[in-house]
Amino acid sequence: MSVPIPMVRPNDRPRDPDRCACGSGLRHARCCGLDLDEWPPAAQAEHLPPLVERAIQALRAGGGEAAETLCVAVLELAPTSLDALRLLYQIRKTGGLRQASEALIRRVVALAPNDVGAALELGLLLMDTGRLAEAEIHARNSVRLAPDIAQAHNLLAMVLTEAHKPQFGEHHYRMALRLSGTRDPILLANLAWNLKNQGRMAEARQLYEESAALSPDVPQTLLGWARLEEADRNFEAAARVLDRAETRFPSDARFKLTRAVLLGRQHRYEEALAVLATIASRNGESGLAAHELLEKGALLDRIGRPDEAFAAFEAGKRQGREIGGNRYYAQEAELLIGRLKAFFTAGRLSILPRARVLAEAPQPIFILGFPRSGTTLVEQILSAHPRIAAGDELPIIGEITATLPRLFESPLSYPDALAELWMADHADGLDELRDYYLRKVRQLGVMQKVGASRFTDKMPLNETHLGLIALLFPEAPLIHVIRHPLDVVLSTFSHDLTHGFFCAYELETVARHYLLVMDLVEHYRREMTLRYLPVRYETIIDDQEASVRRMLAFIGESFDQNCLNFHENHRYARTASYAQVAEKLYDRSRFRYRRYLRHLEPVVPMLRPIIERLGYTVDEVP
Amino acid sequence: MSEPARLRSSAPAVEVKLPLTQVLKIAQEYVNSGRIQDAQELLRAAIRAAPRDPEALHQAGIVAFQKGELEHAAELIELAIAVRPDASLYLRNICSIYERLGRYDEAVAAGARAVQLDPLDSNAMHNLSVVHQRLLRLDEALGYARRAITLDPASASPHLALAELLLLRGEMAEGLAEYEWRFRVPEARRHLPDIDRPQWDGAPLPEGSLLLIADQGFGDVLQFLRYLPWVAERCPRLVLACGPELRRLVEHNYPDLPVFDRWDARPSFAAFCPLSGLPRLHATRLATIPAKIPYIAAEPIKASAWSARLQTMLPHGYRRVGIVWSGREHPPNRSISLASLAPIAALEDICLVSLQMARAQDEVAGYFGCAPLLALGHEIADFTDTAAILANLDLVVTIDTAVAHLAGAMGKPAWIMLPYSPDWRWLLEREDSPWYPTARLFRQPAPGQWEPVVACIATALSAGQAMRAT
Known part of the structure; x- marks a missing residue:
């Protein structure tokens, strides 16, 4: 099944009724309402490339607004200008506008089906939003286009691992390692996570150790490692990894969440809740994120506080709807x-x-x-x-x-x-x-x-x-x-x-x-x-x-x-x-x-x- | 009746006024021509105009009864009786409706009052006889049936009621004689086609061929096929007319017997006989029931194919219990629901194989019992499949329906769940059946009570009671 996900992200700028609802900043007719058949990629006015070049320079110089204005102007005149689309995509992605980023990168992929970079971006975006079937299509496409590029294999491996096909994922991680020609610590950590999902805990642990030795300051690596130890019921080792991570990244909420999960598995529910409370207090008004709220609910359930637990579940799911844009199809x-x-x-x-x-x-x-x-x-x-x-x-x-x-x-x-x-x-x-x-x-x-x-x-x-x-x-x-x-x-x-x-x-x-x-x-x-x-x-x-x-x-x-x-x-x-x-x-x-x-x-x-x-x-x- | 009824025709603006008596006549004409829905609408309008008119209420009640809306029918006629408590016709009819609803006390009271008001009403006597039969008050039932016959000797229904009562008591001679009225009751006329040849009288027929007709239900046919060897001794040239569902099974078991399942394909014949007429010609008594069991066997090829399939589809080491819980509407009171078999479904070490056909097999969708259930209704093309499946089961638990007879004829253990007042062939009180030595009968202890029946079966099953085959 593939379902399009319309993102509902509050736009921080005042709404212009003509502007596309996706948040790209373009007019609807130049954005999601665009008929690509009427605007073939070649239909670009010759005088526009300098404008895109100016936009790139503006962005480099820190002039995001100027770059954005230039891109919108170019796309108004030539809505299929690939360079402008790619640049505006970068700007929207940096700005955290997922729906707009998705619309823009999809247009790039549609216009330039051989653009590996765009296929990789789209695949990653889809994977991040849980749409694995569609992500797999683009990841496979990037491997087809560039079988010699490690990133393509890495993306496909990530998607396959998440999509319950870790054995296939392993194949592509090993390809990526071979192509990169090095023991890339990120790839090693990714492969370790994959092996953990196959239940091959010892091999996974070895890779995490190797990866962390090569590059000790990658939070994802430490996070995966801690979760491996937790899943393997090696609670003390998990705590050691978390200790190490938290001295390096004291404000990273992901480690706190993992700590809370770990404490929960050791039946230390009050302590776990206290850890979550520190995340909440640090975040101020925005409080906990969806995952943290669900974990909080689970902990409250275990200590017999169902009303508060349910409130946490509800808040977590509300975030999933409002921020993640998830809804029932x-x-x-x-x-x-x-x-x-x-x-x-x-x-x-x-x-x-x-x-x-x-x-x-x-x-x-x-x-x-x-x-x-x-x-x-x-x-x-x-x-x-x-x-x-x-x-x-x-x-x-x-x-x-x-x-x-x-x-x-x-x-x-x-x-x-x-x-x-x-x-x-x-x-x-x-x-x-x-x-x-x-x-x-x-x-x-x-x-x-x-x-x-x-x-x-x-x-x-x-x-x-x-x-x-x-x-x-x-x-x-x-x-x-x-x-x-x-x-x-x-x-x-x-x-x-x-x-x-x-x-x-x-x-x-x-x-x-x-x-x-x-x-x-x-x-x-x-x-x-x-x-x-x-x-x-x-x-x-x-x-x-x-x-x-x-x-x-x-x-x-x-x-x-x-x-x-x-x-x-x-x-x-x-x-x-x-x-x-x-x-x-x-x-x-x-x-x-x-x-x-x-x-x-x-x-x-x-x-x-x-x-x-x-x-x-x-x-x-x- | 001069009070006009306001009728709404399909165009809502137009209202036609007709006298109520005329409306009721039109409604009756509708009923006679099978336009039940129109009749019901017309009567509804009549009742709106004259809510306490007993004739309208009674007629609407009869129409509701014909539509199978028994509760509603009873309510309407109760209203009519409230207005006219001495109308014996209303009382006689509500007696029958109460009987169908299982409200026997009310049925007895209404029927008794009807008979009291009109001691010459044969129909009221008959209705009262039927109620008493449901309650197994057989002396009273026989008395009313005989009085109904005295009042109207040519009416078939009381004769058939009498036949069933006598047969139920094992009084075979008179019972089988009275049983000959079965084709003359109004509901049964269509069971036999028009035949211009004489009905066989049991005497040897060495020359012309005898056409046997597989009349009544599938169960009756399976029960009376046992008479074929006896008939063949007297009439060497036999043909059988039967439905397509049974044709192949009969052909397999009686390879010398020509069978056809389309009336226009019948060969010429000198005389005919319905299969259900054979017990009388044979002069069967309880002690002389031909029971050379088994007289039906499954086709070996089909049986081994089903054996392999069941081996795959069913848990190993579990006793295999076939189940059938629902039959056609007539006779009434015999069907149950799959859900009511819950105590059996809760047992360990058995698995259930549903042989249920028709709409009732939909009930398997809601089965969540502990015993694994394999529903085969969709894979049963005709009775050769049923027989081949039965050949591979340890036991079948069934209501009084064709599968009970098939299992019995095959010599397979069949535990048969019977209503308080069963069909005549299961006789009274006994746990066994002279017709089928491998059958075991589980009877309702009181009208409508299936739970004790199912509980007894569950107990017997969990005690691992012998399920011997012949």
Whole structure:
């Protein structure tokens, strides 16, 4: 999915109604309203380059305003002037106007598709705003354009690492290192972070040590290192790195946040809150940033102050909306889900082919569920079994939905492009998609675990594509993790997540997306035979052994004691739940909503029917 | 009735005034020509104009009943009765509506009052008989049925009611004789096509061919297929007419029997007989029910294909329990919901395989029980699939529907959930069935009470009770 993000950034200058809403300073007709077909790149008046040159000089001399005025003037006359666009982009980027920067750099990329620099800038910007799928397109393009430039590989590696494909990311970091010809400390630190995400903690630590020795004053490096140690439950080492960083960068809030997280993991909640308070007092009126607020909320929750915790979550999410410009893409979500329902019907499914099952290939187990339902826990339990490897959040099903039309040479998009399966030359299309999926699994190194013949894919919200999954893997076990809807909504709201069309930024939109997806799952279950097992998070807490036995029997594996001691499973889970699954089962998260019921009131009525359908009730704190 | 009703035609500005009696006549004509919706709208207008007119209320109640709006029908007729408490017609009709709603006490009271007011009303007697049958007050039910027949000997419904009561008590001779009225009740006329050949009388028919008609429901057909060898001894040349859903299963099990599923494709024949007529011709008594089980088997190729599929799709080492929870609307009181099987779904070490067909299979979408559930309704093309799946299950838990008969005919363990007042073939009180040695019957202890039935089954399942196949 790629969704355009309109940024809402208060412009510090008085608004001119003619000016483009993106904040570029150009007129709308010369900016986002521009028709590039009418203004080919060549259509530039010859007398303009000197003006751009003057602007560059003005900027160098510190005359930002003058440079800006000159750029706007040039672009008024020749809106496709690349030099002026690049310069204005620099100015807007420096000024922190993200929406304007994005609009400008996108125009440069559109006008000059071979400009590696612009592709890199755009890719980075998209990655920073969480739009990884689109970022990957531009990062790949920069590697295509300049396979010999280390930065191109570095960007692609960063995007792939964030997009749950760290194995591919590693490949490109190593390429970048080779091309740079040096042990570049930044690249080393980036690679270390990548390896940490693959759970290769010792290798990562070694690289951080090397990087910090070469260049001791890079805050990102120290930050990543501290977080590696924290994730590896090496709390003292993490504290040492933070001590070192804070003597060098005493005002850097990122270290304080990491310190707070570290203290929280050591159950030193009051101290953690005190650290966050120092950030807040230093920032004055602006207080804490979104991440810091969410962490504060989590800490307050742990010490039993739900009202304050909820206020912190709300403030964090408000910042995410107002400053990050994040909002739920309701229309897009409804459109897709509507189209899925219209396509996947019993009548059509009875005549659609299914991919053949490859007995010799590794067999997937799909762990489905809304974010924060307990999918990480289930994966951690199952992957403690000697025959089951952990695939983690595999992004492959999502990728298939995006590339399917191209693979099938279809003028339609997913899911309607599956209609190409009727054509003689695509009749085996599902086998092709199955192979695509299995090839990516192989490349991602999922099956490295010796003795494993199955692997898990726990991409949250994969249930949106349950129909497609069942066509590709008609015999794969589908384990749907169910949890009290109010707990799911509360927990999603209190975490920084982009899953589900960015629904996590408001309580109500989380609930709306939850309902849409659950309704879609019911649709699939009505329309087709599925090897589907609902598993309740609460039941796993209540009776772990029975749940584990049932899941393993359902999968077709014998019971294994290791699955009960899953917290000793030394696999590092990349997702937000990593700290939780490293603990033994605890029940403080079960029915947490009860203490927040007052704050959840706005979504209780809309969720009540599904709460009842799932067999839950809405209870006050006992 | 001179009070005019104000009627709104589709153009809202125009109002036509008609006398109420005429409006009611028009409404009745609408009903007779199947225009139920129009009739309902017209009657609504009539009631707006004359809110306490009992005829309008009663007629609207009947229309609501025909639309299946039972609660509303009862409310309307209650209003009519409030105005005219001695109208036996209203009382007789509300008796039947209460019966359908399971409000048996009210049904008995209304029916008794109707009979008291009009002791010669055969329909009222019949309705009262039906209510008593639902309550398993069989002596009273028989008494009213016989009185209804005395009052109107040519009316088929009381005869069929009598047949079912007698058969339920195991009084097969008279019961099967009365059962011959089944094609003459108004609702059943369409069950048989018009046939210009004589109905077979059970005597040997060595020359011409005998056309057997798979009448009634699928379950009845499966139950009475057991008579085929007996018929074949008397009539060597047999053909069977049956629905496409059963055709392939019958052909597999009776390879010498020509089967057709389109009436216009029938061959010529000398005589015909509905399958449901065979028990009478055979003079079946409880002790002489032909029960050479199994008389139906799954196709081996299909059975092994389903075996492989179920092996893949179901957890290993779990007992496989097929489930069916809903059937067609008639007979009433037999269907439940998937949700009401919750105590079974909560058990460990079993998995459920839904053989449910039609709309009710949608209920699997809301199943979140502990036992894994595999819903196969969409993959069942006809009864050969059902049979092949059953062949691979340990047990089927089902309401009184075709799957119960199929499992029984195959000699598979079938636990059958029965309403308090069951269909006649399940007889009374007993846990077993002379028709199907592998069936076990779980009966409602009181009308409408499914929970104890499901609880008994869950207990028996968790105790791991033997699920023996023949």
